Amino acid sequence: MHTAHAHIHDVDVAIAGAGPVGLFLACELRLAGCSVIVLEREPDPHSPLKDLPLGLRGLTVPSLESLERRGLLDPLKAHVAEYTSPHTPHWMQATPRRPGGHFAGIPFFHDRIDPTAWPYRLPPLPDTFAADMASIEAIFARRSGALGVVLHRGCGVEGLESFDDGVVVRTRGESFRTRWLVGCDGARSAVRKAAGIAFTGTEPEFTGYSARVTLADAESLKPGRHYTVTGVYTYAAPGTIAMVDFDGGAAHRTGPLTREHIESVLRRIARTDVSVATLHVATTWTDRAFQASRYRQGRVLLAGDAAHIHSPLGGQGLNLGLGDAMNLGWKLAATLKGNAPSDLLDSYEHERQPVAARVLDASRAQVTLMRPDAGSRALGAILHDLMETHDGATYFAERVWGVGLRYDLGDEHPLVGCSAPPIEARDGTRLDALLRLGGGLLLDFDRRTTRRDLAQGWCDRVTYVACDAEQRWGLSAMLVRPDGIVAWARDDDADEGLEFALRRWFGNPGHAA
Structure with a gap:
C-alpha cells in the first residue's frame, strides 16, 4: 500500500470514535x-451533556x-459512588412499588414479574444499573490506557482507501495504515459514509428536548410524565425537563438552543405559562430509526451508533453498542491472529444485526404510544393493564432488561446462544472471573478424560476447567465463548x-485455520 501523506503509522486495528x-x-x-489506535474527532472528552442528570x-x-x-463493573460502581451524587430516574421517583423499568413511560413493577421465566438465572431477579456517561467513559479510558491503547484526540477520520490487506485512514495531517478499521464514530459516521455502506430506516416524527433549567415559577409545572394535545413532557424537580414535540424533527440541530426557544416549546406542550429563568444546558434528539445495510465492507466494520440509531426512549442505544x-x-482478534474459522467474522453481523433491528422496532412502537392523539392514549391504557399482569410485566422486563437475548447458533439446547449462567465452583471460583482474560472456557462438571484430552487441541484459545458447582442446572459440561455466550452444553x-463447536468458534486445533 502507498499514500501521498508523509506520516504513516502501522497498526492492527484503528477505531474511529x-x-x-x-x-x-x-x-x-x-x-x-x-x-490498537483510537481516532477521536473531539479534542476534549468533557461535556455537560455527559454529566448528571442529562448524561444518565x-x-x-x-x-x-x-x-x-x-472486571469493569466494580470500578464503575465505585467511580459513580465517589464522583456523582445519587440520581433517581424520573420514572422511579415517588413510587410506592419498586419499578422495574418502563416502555414509552408506562412502568412495569417487580411485584408482577415472574422470575421462573428465566430458569438459568439465580435469584435475585436480574436488574439494571444507571451511571452517567462521564463515569462510563472515564473507566473505559482508564482501562484502555492501562492496556496500552493509543488514543489520538482532535484526529477525526477525513477519508479512507481500502485494499485487500488493509485500510489507509486519512486524518487532518496524518495517515494510519491499519489491517482493520472499525467505525464507532456515531450516527453521522464518517467511516460508514466513506465505506459506502447504506443507512436506511424511518424518518423522525418528533424533535425531543433534554434540558436542565431554572424555572421562575416551578410550582406551575407538575412533576412526572404528562401527555398533552401537542406532545409529551417530563419534569423532574428542581429543573430537569424532557419534551417531545411532534414536528417531524424540524427543530433538531437547526441552530443554538436558546432560553426563549426552550421556554416557547415548554409552554406550548405543557399548556401553561411557565417561565424559564435560566437555561443551563440543552440538547435535541429525534426518533429517526436507521440501520446499516451491512456491518462489514471489506476490512471496514461498524459498531454502535455508526451501525444503528434510534430514539433514546428506553435507553437501549449505549447497551446495543456495548x-x-x-x-x-x-x-x-482471532481473525487477526489467523486462528479463526473462515466465517467467524461474518457471525458478528449475523448475530448483532437482528438484535438492533428488534430494538429499532421497539423504539418505533414507543413513538406510536406517545403520539398526541386519542388512539395512542387508548392503546397506552390497554398496555398499562397488560403490564399489571404477570405475563405482561415479565415480557416487558425481558425486552427492556435484555435478559432474553439469545443468538441463533443452530443448537436446540435452551442455553446455547444465551449468556452463561452465574456458575460458581465449590472452591468459590466464579465463571465471570474466569472470563477476565478474554478467552474461551470449557467447564467440565463431570471431569471426563475425553473432554480434557479434546480441549488440549485448543489450549491456546480455550481454558479447560474441571470443577463442581453448587448450582449447575443439571449440566455435565458447557463451552463458553470469550464473550460469555454458551456455544455448547450437555445435560448428560x-x-x-x-469437537464441532470447538472448530466452529475456535478454528482448527493447534494451528491457524
Missing part, C-alpha cells in the same frame, strides 16, 4: 494482544454481565457436538 463503544472495543482487542444511562443485564466479566463491542472484539455425560 472514543466513546464508550470505541473504548470498550479497544480494551477487548488489546486484551487479545492486538495493536441505564445499563441492561447483558451490559452489566459484560462489564463484570472484564453488545456490538463484546461480540466483535474476540472475533476480530455425552460429548456429542463438542
Whole structure:
C-alpha cells in the first residue's frame, strides 16, 4: 500500500470514535494482544451533556454481565459512588412499588414479574444499573490506557482507501495504515459514509428536548410524565425537563438552543405559562430509526451508533453498542491472529444485526404510544393493564432488561446462544472471573478424560476447567465463548457436538485455520 501523506503509522486495528463503544472495543482487542489506535474527532472528552442528570444511562443485564466479566463493573460502581451524587430516574421517583423499568413511560413493577421465566438465572431477579456517561467513559479510558491503547484526540477520520490487506485512514495531517478499521464514530459516521455502506430506516416524527433549567415559577409545572394535545413532557424537580414535540424533527440541530426557544416549546406542550429563568444546558434528539445495510465492507466494520440509531426512549442505544463491542472484539482478534474459522467474522453481523433491528422496532412502537392523539392514549391504557399482569410485566422486563437475548447458533439446547449462567465452583471460583482474560472456557462438571484430552487441541484459545458447582442446572459440561455466550452444553455425560463447536468458534486445533 502507498499514500501521498508523509506520516504513516502501522497498526492492527484503528477505531474511529472514543466513546464508550470505541473504548470498550479497544480494551477487548488489546486484551487479545492486538495493536490498537483510537481516532477521536473531539479534542476534549468533557461535556455537560455527559454529566448528571442529562448524561444518565441505564445499563441492561447483558451490559452489566459484560462489564463484570472484564472486571469493569466494580470500578464503575465505585467511580459513580465517589464522583456523582445519587440520581433517581424520573420514572422511579415517588413510587410506592419498586419499578422495574418502563416502555414509552408506562412502568412495569417487580411485584408482577415472574422470575421462573428465566430458569438459568439465580435469584435475585436480574436488574439494571444507571451511571452517567462521564463515569462510563472515564473507566473505559482508564482501562484502555492501562492496556496500552493509543488514543489520538482532535484526529477525526477525513477519508479512507481500502485494499485487500488493509485500510489507509486519512486524518487532518496524518495517515494510519491499519489491517482493520472499525467505525464507532456515531450516527453521522464518517467511516460508514466513506465505506459506502447504506443507512436506511424511518424518518423522525418528533424533535425531543433534554434540558436542565431554572424555572421562575416551578410550582406551575407538575412533576412526572404528562401527555398533552401537542406532545409529551417530563419534569423532574428542581429543573430537569424532557419534551417531545411532534414536528417531524424540524427543530433538531437547526441552530443554538436558546432560553426563549426552550421556554416557547415548554409552554406550548405543557399548556401553561411557565417561565424559564435560566437555561443551563440543552440538547435535541429525534426518533429517526436507521440501520446499516451491512456491518462489514471489506476490512471496514461498524459498531454502535455508526451501525444503528434510534430514539433514546428506553435507553437501549449505549447497551446495543456495548453488545456490538463484546461480540466483535474476540472475533476480530482471532481473525487477526489467523486462528479463526473462515466465517467467524461474518457471525458478528449475523448475530448483532437482528438484535438492533428488534430494538429499532421497539423504539418505533414507543413513538406510536406517545403520539398526541386519542388512539395512542387508548392503546397506552390497554398496555398499562397488560403490564399489571404477570405475563405482561415479565415480557416487558425481558425486552427492556435484555435478559432474553439469545443468538441463533443452530443448537436446540435452551442455553446455547444465551449468556452463561452465574456458575460458581465449590472452591468459590466464579465463571465471570474466569472470563477476565478474554478467552474461551470449557467447564467440565463431570471431569471426563475425553473432554480434557479434546480441549488440549485448543489450549491456546480455550481454558479447560474441571470443577463442581453448587448450582449447575443439571449440566455435565458447557463451552463458553470469550464473550460469555454458551456455544455448547450437555445435560448428560455425552460429548456429542463438542469437537464441532470447538472448530466452529475456535478454528482448527493447534494451528491457524
